[in-house]
Amino acid sequence: MKGVSLARRGGHSEWLMALVGALLAGVVWSKPPVMVKQIRLWTGSIEAQLFIDLSGAAKWKVFSLVEPHRVVIDIDQGQLESALPKPSEGGWLRGMRSGHPIPGVLRLVVDLDRKAQIEPVLLPPIGGHGYRLLIALRAKAGRESTPPIASPSDYLVVIDPGHGGDDPGAIGAKGTREKSVVLKIAKRLARMVNLEPGMRALLTRRRDHYISLRARRTLASETDAMVFVSIHADAFDRASAKGTSVYALSRRGATSALAARLAKVENAADLAGGVSLKDKSPDVAEAMLDMSLDRQIKQSRQLGAAVLGMLGRVGKRHSVRVEQAGFAVLKAPQVPSILVESGYITNIGEESKLRSVLYREQIAGAILGGIKHYCRDQPECPLPPERKIHVVQAGESLSLISARYSIGVNALKGQNNLTSDLIRVDQRLRLP
Ligand SMILES: [Zn+2]
CATH class of the missing domain: 3.10.350.10 (LysM domain)
Incomplete structure (x- = not known):
């Protein structure tokens, strides 16, 4: 078995023996089939997630092979009901195929152009999804895998488009998805930031795939970002609710029932997005980190107030103060972090606005304006004076x-x- 690394067994030996036993005995295999209802692939520059929607819990195993690099997924009694996704042209995922090399076993193969770390997990039904087999892939060193490095003197802004991949976020009446509009706003903001002298932007995701809340905030702390901005356009139970709002972290309860509820919804995103196993492990440093968050929260509120001030020029604000709650994504120690609601996608008027290029430009411009105001209010802001x-x-x-x-x-x-x-x-x- 040279070159084979077993990532996870889902009771493989037991069912293989049972299968062999059944074949030897000449009896008809009577286990009900497991339908593979849909396969979705979300690809980033170094990360990808493959979601396999199943009709029920299944026995499975996932392993990788080399020469050529590929990931093999075996599903006991699997029956393919869906088309195989096609990876995007020129990416590190080359293609996907299926077959039945062992009777009664559906085999799916993902071809890669490099070695990848794999983390498979069977997710139980949640949030409208049934059983999902998630295979998270992370490419080992390769041509695309080096993140852009900012010059040490640059004012680094980490921009986080909320949701992505299997987690669409909120969905408007016209079918507009939060994950798509916030990605567009985030890319506009990144472009603006990169044109500013002395500033540099880093996006947590550039494409439609999910990233765990912890990975988002870790990018901010590991790159020593000056600020972190998570962009959203969430739902509200009253369709009449509208306006922008800005949130910061709270360590002691939420400042309003709305903030508490939003934090609960956002913190559950990992479940819909299919969080990797690594992110489920207990975070021993969490309690220690909390102690260093007081200063971060104070600065985050200042940053939030500056951005909220600029958003006031764009239009109605849902709340004129920076609200606070226990958002997991805002917990990067030492990095002032805010969550900006660019509007309620459940409000028909705001959904239309979120679909318009001009409105997205307004929101991105207001966020950038707020970040610059915040920086210039600090004693050691490295930015040159505003040029007008x-x-x-x-x-x-x-x-x-x-x-x-x-x-x-x-x-x-x-x-x-x-x-x-x-x-x-x-x-x-x-x-x-
Ligand atoms: Zn959201």
């Missing part, structure tokens, strides 16, 4: 730039003596 100048980038229009700074198009035109809407790349616009 915008350098036009490719693809930008006057309305997009106006949205970003929450100013009127006419005010922007007046400030720059523009008589038409035409602008050119690299043009320097004065801001009011």
Whole structure:
């Protein structure tokens, strides 16, 4: 068995012996089949998650093989009812195939272009999902696996688009998914941050896959981020509720019933997203970390207030103070961390706004403005003084730039003596 590493056995030897016994005895195998109802693959640059939806609990085993690198998933009595997902072009996951090399066993094979660490787990039914076999894959060193390194002098902003992969977050009446709109806002914000002198952005995810809450906050603490911003657009039980809000961590209960409920919903995201085994292990350092969080919470509230102030220019705020509750994702010690609700996706008007490029630009611009205000209020802010100048980038229009700074198009035109809407790349616009 050279080159084979067994990751997990789901009672393999027992059923194999039973199978052999049944074949020897010449009896018909009568165990009910386990339907593979759907297979979903979420791929990131170094991480991927394969979810296999099953009709019931199954005996299974997952192991990896080399030459070529591949992951093998055997499901006892498995019957494939769904198409196999196709990994994206040029990624480290090459393809997926199926077969029946052993009678009564469905074998799924994922081909990889490099060695990967695998963590399989059978998730019990939860949150509308039935039994799911999750195989979390993490690529070993390879061409894409080095995270971008910021210069030590850069003001590093870790941006966290909430949810992802099997966890869609909240869903609006028109079918808009929180995980998709927050990814778009996060990417806009990252682009803006990276254009700012002395600032650098790092996204916790760039694609549609789930990352555990712990992995999100760990990215912030391990990179010594200056701030961490988790972006959401959650649901509310009253469809009339609307407006933006900002949350920080609390160690002693929530500041409102709404904050408590939201933290509960968000902290359960790991279950829907299919948290890896590693994240379920008890965190012995957790209690120690809590002690160092008081200063972080104070700074997070200041950061939150600065962002909330800027969001006030965008439109109605659901709460004019920074609310607090025990959000697991905001627990990076020493990194001021906030969760921004960019609107309620359950409000039909806000769902439409969240779908619009201009609104997403407004939200991203307000978050960036708030971060810069917060930094400049600190004694050792490394950012250069605000320039009140915008350098036009490719693809930008006057309305997009106006949205970003929450100013009127006419005010922007007046400030720059523009008589038409035409602008050119690299043009320097004065801001009011
Ligand atoms: Zn959310």
